[in-house]
Amino acid sequence: MATRADAIARVREHLNSGAFLAELGRRVGYRTESQNPGSGEALRAYLVDDLQPAFAALDFSTRLIESPSGKGPYLLADYREDASLPTVLTYGHGDVVDGMEGEWRDNLDPWKTTTKGERVYGRGTADNKGQHSINLAALRAVRETRGGKLGFNAKFIIETGEEIGSPDLRQVCEAHREELKADLFLASDGPRLSADRPTIFLGCRGGNRIHLDVNLREGGNHSGNWGGVLANPATILCNAIASLVDGKGRMKLDALKPPRISNAVRAALADVKIEPTADEPALAPDWGEEGLSPAATPFPDVPMPCCSSASSSAPNMKRSSTPCARICMVTAFRWWKSAARSVLRLRAPMLIVPG
Ligand SMILES: [Zn+2]
Numbered sequence: 001m002a003t004r005a006d007a008i009a010r011v012r013e014h015l016n017s018g019a020f021l022a023e024l025g026r027r028v029g030y031r032t033e034s035q036n037p038g039s040g041e042a043l044r045a046y047l048v049d050d051l052q053p054a055f056a057a058l059d060f061s062t063r064l065i066e067s068p069s070g071k072g073p074y075l076l077a078d079y080r081e082d083a084s085l086p087t088v089l090t091y092g093h094g095d096v097v098d099g100m101e102g103e104w105r106d107n108l109d110p111w112k113t114t115t116k117g118e119r120v121y122g123r124g125t126a127d128n129k130g131q132h133s134i135n136l137a138a139l140r141a142v143r144e145t146r147g148g149k150l151g152f153n154a155k156f157i158i159e160t161g162e163e164i165g166s167p168d169l170r171q172v173c174e175a176h177r178e179e180l181k182a183d184l185f186l187a188s189d190g191p192r193l194s195a196d197r198p199t200i201f202l203g204c205r206g207g208n209r210i211h212l213d214v215n216l217r218e219g220g221n222h223s224g225n226w227g228g229v230l231a232n233p234a235t236i237l238c239n240a241i242a243s244l245v246d247g248k249g250r251m252k253l254d255a256l257k258p259p260r261i262s263n264a265v266r267a268a269l270a271d272v273k274i275e276p277t278a279d280e281p282a283l284a285p286d287w288g289e290e291g292l293s294p295a296a297t298p299f300p301d302v303p304m305p306c307c308s309s310a311s312s313s314a315p316n317m318k319r320s321s322t323p324c325a326r327i328c329m330v331t332a333f334r335w336w337k338s339a340a341r342s343v344l345r346l347r348a349p350m351l352i353v354p355g
Pocket residue numbers: 093127128162189
């Protein structure tokens with residue numbers, strides 16, 4: 001009888017034989033930088049030349065959807081085994097951030113996979129070509145183990161604009177609501193608590209991007225004449241931020257704070273630890289909300305203002321009396337509370353998966 005262990009053995013063999021890394025390397029070779037306006041062809045080729053045949057090999061039917069806003073296209077893939085079986089929908093993105101060629105450690109090539117020790121380098125290996133390649137490899141292993149059947153129906157939506165903020169993901173999902181219907185949605189595009197701990201979050205995250213601009217006057221004024229007597233927009237802006245969050249990352253507005261997390265959630269988080277590896281930054285013990293352990297700190301649904309960029313738009317930074325200042329704040333709402341519950345809920349089913 002086909003077992004879970006057989007499927008895992010197949011997937012191990014796929015990895016150990018080098019076949020998986022060859023697949024991933026081929027995908028990393030597509031320069032799918034969505035932030036680069038010249039990448040349109042690569043984004044399309046990634047879906048058409050690489051993923052469509054890969055899905056076809058698993059008996060998925062696929063369909064390319066053009067982006068309503070003229071950005072990179074979407075790929076919908078659908079495999080229906082039996083209408084009575086449950087359907088899993090998976091999300092992935094084929095685009096990557098800027099390759100930053102020439103700036104990698106040891107001059108590594110972002111468009112090739114390079115294995116060093118236990119790590120594989122290459123743009124997209126960790127976000128998100130690696131993840132959807134793993135999901136495809138896993139589906140193939142299950143299918144082979146079960147004699148050409150999955151045992152469930154499966155759907156994928158792959159976009160090519162995640163790194164530019166998924167400009168029309170909502171529109172595409174709304175327009176294809178029926179096609180995307182599923183019993184379970186599993187998106188493989190998020191963080192792990194630690195490298196060696198598989199993590200499933202049942203929550204979701206969202207964010208509000210807020211631009212704060214202080215525009216006081218036209219043009220810049222020389223600091224020798226005007227410094228100290230003209231209001232400084234950067235100072236005003238810093239004070240605006242400081243009224244929301246203090247110098248230790250604690251929220252200052254009660255309206256932005258979540259209700260106290262329950263004891264049940266605290267208990268669920270007791271053994272959930274964020275464990276940076278040796279080359280990752282150590283957690284700051286005195287940062288964030290008071291009264292929460294470092295492990296619990298990121299878990300409650302605290303809106304976290306984080307400054308993604310702060311700049312003076314004055315053309316000459318030496319001028320002390322700059323005319324305007326701008327900051328982009330991402331107020332991220334993280335519903336980790338439900339994630340904690342999922343840790344509880346999922347642990348039991350994971351233990352009874354037939355092996
Ligand atoms: Zn991603």
